[in-house]
Amino acid sequence: MVSLKDALLQTGGLLTARNTTNTTMLVSTDVVIIGGGASGSHAAVRLTDYGQDVIVIEKQSNLGGAVDSYTDPMTNNPYDFGVMTFVDYGNASGFFDRFEIPVSARENPTLDYLHADFQTGQLLPNYTGPSWDQEVAALETYLAIAEKYEHMLVPGYWDFPNASDIPEDLLMNFGDFVEKYNFTDALPLMFSTTGLGMGNILNKMTMPVMQAFGAQMARVMMGTQSSFSPSSGRNQDLYDAIAEFLGDKVFYNTHAVNSTRSDDGVTVTVWDMVSGQETIVNAKKLLIAIEPVATKLAAFDLDGHEEEVFSKFHFSREYTGIVSNPSLPTNHSVTNLPYDANYNTYKTFPDFNFTTSFDCVDYDSDLFRVIMVGDEQFGAEDAKGLAQKNFKTLARSGILPASNQTHLKFEAFSEHGPMHDSVSGEDLQAGFIQDLLGLQGLRSTWYTGAAFSSNYQTILWQYNEILLPQMLAA
Template structure:
């Protein structure tokens, strides 16, 4: 316990030092903070935090302050705009699922026109082993009817477990009542329910973010690829997107609405939390100004990583619970090069997967690039580099560039004469994703303890660690948290 405490102190000091990097006047600005008072301070301006701030202020009539470390709201949306044409390209979130028949209303309240999702999840693929750069000559996909039949079987299983996931972890079964299928490895579940023909589709949409996929408990696959995702692929759910083609439009409209109640480019450097209320000091990375927010309640909507949580002075129960979360870390981006083939995608597939050996693609070693997917009617390509939490932006860029070089060396694509480098036009850290905990931790009653943290020390929680990591599902879960928070005021 002593060594753990020392490490915590060291991490805390490191975080504070990094938070003040580039601010030579840190002592004076920390000593003379600007103070504001609010009913609720919301930490994190992604899907959950931005939605929460709007609802708390506009629908519940409360005063709010929304703290976001990036220079814009939106979290994983990651829309890049080509300045030459004004066209938007979504490197992160691709589309939305209309859950509970209410998701579209949130877009419409901001005047965001929406329509059916007509964008393909992936352009027609060419399968390439990115480790060698060589095309696969004998990679075989399941027949569409076989895939859909397997997806329907998967959907039946997912629907039987739906109450575990939706809305959020509120009703997660106690250790002695956890359904056996929930903790079954995905590989075993695949055999048990004859899901093999659905594996390429499930992997293509979720596998890049799950390490040791076949041995991962079924529940961690079903979180990103659950009932709503399966229904959408089978045509049973309606997917939609803004007609502008820019998912960022919603969050720009939210920012305009909230105005000065949004503190962008700001990180928490210190927080005090008690049953009587909270005090949060946040620093603006551009001005170095410290703002002290005195609030009745705190809503935490950011990823519960050690780095993010360190300034909040967690007590022993909070540390022992929240620090058990494990994550992966993808990077997303937009690239271009004259040699990349238009109207298609180069999809990363190991040579061992040829001949229908689809499980060979399930456990690729991090880090790796998942593919180069051409945005329709453009010369730009979406890229994703998946890795664990040690993956840095520098290393992720290296993975992407070295993958491109192997494609050229193998003759899969023809380099220009003279040679041109791959242009990385946009590259964003998705930060920690796919929050999960080991099976033995689940069996120890983890989720019951996690739920007990709600409201403790004037702090409430929402976000993808507490609910299905799909934007509209996060909103549904948030709608269960906000009334409890408001009642506690």
């Protein structure tokens, strides 16, 4: 992980070179929120409900974070290529209701599957995957174990045990955990739905894998817990409604450049990247709703203890897109698996850096959803380049038919940033979670987001329902 010192040096040169207007605005508020993704947007709404004045600082031109919706200009049909569904957790359905957004179970097209090794261009003709009955039986086994630890992990870490009491299961290598409880037949489903952001889950620790595919996701797959999305087929509808509700409380295309934090309040200087407007925000409290990594926290005057805690995090990077090319087969999913998976061991998965698949978004559509996953150094151009490279490998091998276009066209592209924050088992046993929770409230600063909870949007909302009253009472 980049150190805070290096991050400050990296960003400092950029900040001194930024163009600003001649005047600096000065505003005051109760809570300034950094980040308008799932956590920050929801927190802004709920704090407003509590009678608080808020300002949201969002670097993008819209709210929603990992929610990405693309509208096909040819058909006017919307397609999501980030968050696909919302798990019915806590008051999730009520949150949609308050914005009068109808929801329903998402209906995905039934696709034919081609399994191929994207590195070698080899087709996996014998790979079939487990039967549904096998998957359900394995999921039942996994769920019985995951539910024992669910309260420790979601919606936050408030019930996480002290170092000496951490269950051995959570600290085990996940491959060993699978062997211990014998649920191998669930692995392809776990990986292909939400586990893929971890890379090869079998060489990771069990706790972060269980956070990526937890008990709630197992219940959704088994049909005992529901999930839904806007009936419009466009997940962005929710965050557009939140944006309308918040109005000018959101500063778009804006990021923090420096701050001063104390027990008496905070001052955050922000810069609009489009207009060049600089604004000084004075607030009673600061709520950080972005990933706590060095390059993103450089503006927030971290002390040595805060830097030490956050520096222990490791994460992956994920990028999503909508692509097109005549060689991509309509009504198909071309899925990446190492060739050894051809023998149906169900324990072979790609690892960083990799493209997950090319999935046709709708019947007879020429648009395909693509996800690229990598390590901490995996950049946006790396992701696009890898997808192009993998596509060419598949085309040269004959898995994809030849066409007169040799490059993918990215119709849409999104960076989901650092994800699946995790620390080592040694750090957990040294009291990392307790140190992390101890940062809440220091120098009028509070934190929400996946590093303190989960990558699932609705679980993040429920985390806020617990955190925000604590913040307001402090």
